[in-house]
Amino acid sequence: MALAPNMPKAWRAETKPHKFCPGCGHGLVLKAVGECIDELGIQDRIVFGCDIGCSLLSWDFFNTDAIQTHHGRTTPVLTGVKRARPDRICIAYMGDGGGYAIGSQHLVNAASRNEKVTVILVNNCNYGMTGGQMAPTTLPGMKTETSPYGRDVEATGNPTQGPEMVSAITPEGAYVARGTTANLRQLKKMIKKALETQLNGTGFSFVEALSACPTNWRTNAKDTWNFVEKEMTQYFKVGELKVPGEKEGK
């Protein structure tokens, strides 16, 4: 089956159309990832790891080797690969629950150790696969299945600022950014820089991508984009937090 001309070469045609819900942001992030793999010419070196949650649906997404792991455990599995085979380009792909809740100790420690892997974390403010529960990234007042009256920050804390945390604990040479599916060109640049950071071996690389979950948000197209562009960005500032060779706080 021939792919539409604008699909990345690294995508696996046999597994398209993909399995994500209509309107989901994962397809967009994975398109950016695919284009970066193409442009860097690293398809044969990639080991792609995905978490549990909606991100697991990417397990056969690319024509690259891929390991679908356990919830929260993608970072250590890929770290294990990279430590044993430093010539591989390791991408750990996960959601906000996997990265900031159940797997937060792995994210923090991989970042602290400056592991030469790339973590791409899709933030859609909830646990999508399990039916829309409150996530570490759920916005204050936001209704989910486990915060039906709205997230009470007094009782449950504030949304996790992932890139800010990772930026604070990584040394110079790491790459940390937050992009959004609302600005794909920028998101793609960030993912490319993250992969280049790994290729150059200067440090850990981390990109959070703001993304949409209209299924669990129960939003129409207009409200979905409004939420990603207006609501989420009030708490999650888009931009680069740490770039190898550049002064911090840029």
Add this chain to the structure above:
Amino acid sequence: MADKPIKGEKRFFVTGNEVVAWAALAADVDIMYGYPITPQNEIMHYWTRLAPKYGRKFLQTEDEISAGFTTCGGVFSGARAFTATAGPGNTLMQEPMSMAEMMRIPAVFVITQRGGPSTATVIYSQQEVTLTCFGGNGEGMRIVYSPGSHQDLYDYTIKAFNTAWKYRFPTFVLGDGYQAKMRESVIMYDPEERGVQMEPTEKIVGKEGMPGVDREPAHLRNTYNTEEELNVVVNELVDAFWKAAPEIVEHQEFNCEDADIVIVAHGVVTRAAQAAVKELRDQGKKVGHFRPITLRPYPIEAMKKAIAQAKEIILVESAEGQLDKLVKAELYGSKVPITPYFRPGMGITSEEIVEFINKKG
């Protein structure tokens, strides 16, 4: 860089943890991943001192969950990789062990049992038998060796890597704190010079060539969508495991041929049992001892033969019936009564076994 860590054969007087580190070196292990917990720490201590001299690697992780999963990652990449843990660390590591079962990851786990449940003691027990054989949300498709001496630790640590890579099941060396910490004499050797060929490893991901062009990409998963789909996968696991089992099972027996009483014990307790058999034989009692070396799969056929003429089994272990449960499940239908001698979390001497058997008359 030094070449072979061990040339020819050499006798050493060392701790069990040191033995494991040397055995892993001799077995051509590429990388160890680990997290500190007593009583396995010195495996890491020796490994981190020795490994760089032989071009081997180490990663200290943030916890045992990570140590297990990074080990799986190393194995995926084609490395001969292992980790070591104990007690609460073994509990945490069940998650990656379960993934290793499902995905047929030939990872090696060295367990140095300590007291349980919970944090308990850092000293010794045989209370991690059930956890190591059947932990996780699966069917216990694991290979578990129970060494009884430093020589066993050396031999079976090397063997564990070969068994793991030959049959592609996670493989365990289930030692204990006594074996880990005590010193005794052991002969270390280069496996090749003994005619032991190390089972070759394989890159499970990262093979040569462009995926999708020169070869199919490795798309590895442990998630399935339907009951039927999963059932096929689990049946394949189970079939492969039981097909390999007859080649894997190992045991030892002592004076069982004419024994009225057969002592069943494993691990370090086999030594008390062996000494007790000698003592009781000297006293004119027909006592024998059966020692399973593999707890999983269990050497049931050999055991059935060993107890064929027995009037009683005395089951001796430093746990409240974990080996007992294994044995009873395997021996279902047997008429031979089983008398327990359980001392959870405590060592057992030959004198105690002799006294127990003599008292019951």
